[in-house]
Amino acid sequence: MQLWFLMSMNATTETHHGAALQKLIRDDKKAEKILNGVLDDYKTAPIxxxxxxxxxxxxxxxxxxxxxxxxxxxxxRKYELSDRDILDLNQVVAYFNYVNRTADGLGIELEAEHK
Known part of the structure; x- marks a missing residue:
């Protein structure tokens, strides 16, 4: 799994990951297109x-x-994800869900510069 893809998976809940995605891809226009596509409707995003x-x-x-x-x-598996890839995907999704629910449950808000 590419790191930019993992970052974009969490973009809907962590605004600052959008900035990290731009830095990681090093192509602001491409990162913005991917991020906006994923945020609007990932099924029609350029992925x-x-x-x-x-x-x-x-x-x-x-x-x-x-x-x-x-x-x-x-x-x-039809897309050639190995069992290890599926485990990695599962763990990333579960982790992001855990972190976001923990933050929400504690009333933690984004830093002002990320709002």
Whole structure:
């Protein structure tokens, strides 16, 4: 998994990751296009089918974790994700969900420069 993709996965909840994405890609226009596409509707964003499948999994794991079935994992395997890749994806999504829920639960707000 490319780091820029992992950063964009969390862009909807962590504004400062958008700035990090721009620095990582080193192409402000491309980063903005990807970020806006993911924020607006990742299904129409300028990303690969594989990345869209990964985001489908991330959304499902975030919103309906108990509904994940083997078919969801097999869908990722169709895009040549290994079991290790799927584990990495799962852990990244779970971590971002944990961190964001912890911050929300404690009333933590973004720093002023990131609002």
């Amino acid at each position: 690969s089918k594989k990345e869209k499948a990964m985001l489908d999994y991330a959304v499902k794991l975030t919103k309906k974790p108990a509904s994940i079935k083997k078919d969801d994992l097999n869908q990722l």
